[in-house]
Amino acid sequence: MRGWTKVRRRNTSEALIGAVTGFLHRPEVLLLGRYDTTSRLRLVGKTTPLKPGAARDVAEHLTAEGPGHPWTGVRCATSWNSRIPLEPVLVGPGLVAEFSADVSQDHGVWRHPLR
Known part of the structure; x- marks a missing residue:
C-alpha cells in the first residue's frame, strides 16, 4: 500500500507595507517588513509586480x-539580479498586506518574490 504525503510549498502570511517602487499613486512592487525583537522594522520581502487593479486598490x-x-x-534593487539601485517611496508602515510565499527563507527574509 502506498501512502501520500502532502508537502506545502507556499504559505500565507502578513507583513507591513514599508515602501513601494514606482509611485505612490501607482505602486509597482511592495516592500514588506516586520518588527524584530529590538522594535526595528526589517525588510522581509518584496512582491511580484502588482497588476493594475491591485495597484489601484x-x-x-x-x-x-x-x-x-x-x-x-x-x-533596493529592482530585481535579485539587478545592479541598479532604486530609491523606494517610503510609506507609513501601518498598512498590513496578506501574501502567499514560497517557504524558502534566509535569516527571516523570503528568498522569492511574494504574491
Whole structure:
C-alpha cells in the first residue's frame, strides 16, 4: 500500500507595507517588513509586480512618510539580479498586506518574490 504525503510549498502570511517602487499613486512592487525583537522594522520581502487593479486598490490606502521612517536612505534593487539601485517611496508602515510565499527563507527574509 502506498501512502501520500502532502508537502506545502507556499504559505500565507502578513507583513507591513514599508515602501513601494514606482509611485505612490501607482505602486509597482511592495516592500514588506516586520518588527524584530529590538522594535526595528526589517525588510522581509518584496512582491511580484502588482497588476493594475491591485495597484489601484493598494494606492488608495498608502500615505507618504517623512524623514523619520525606519528605512530612510535605504536603496533596493529592482530585481535579485539587478545592479541598479532604486530609491523606494517610503510609506507609513501601518498598512498590513496578506501574501502567499514560497517557504524558502534566509535569516527571516523570503528568498522569492511574494504574491
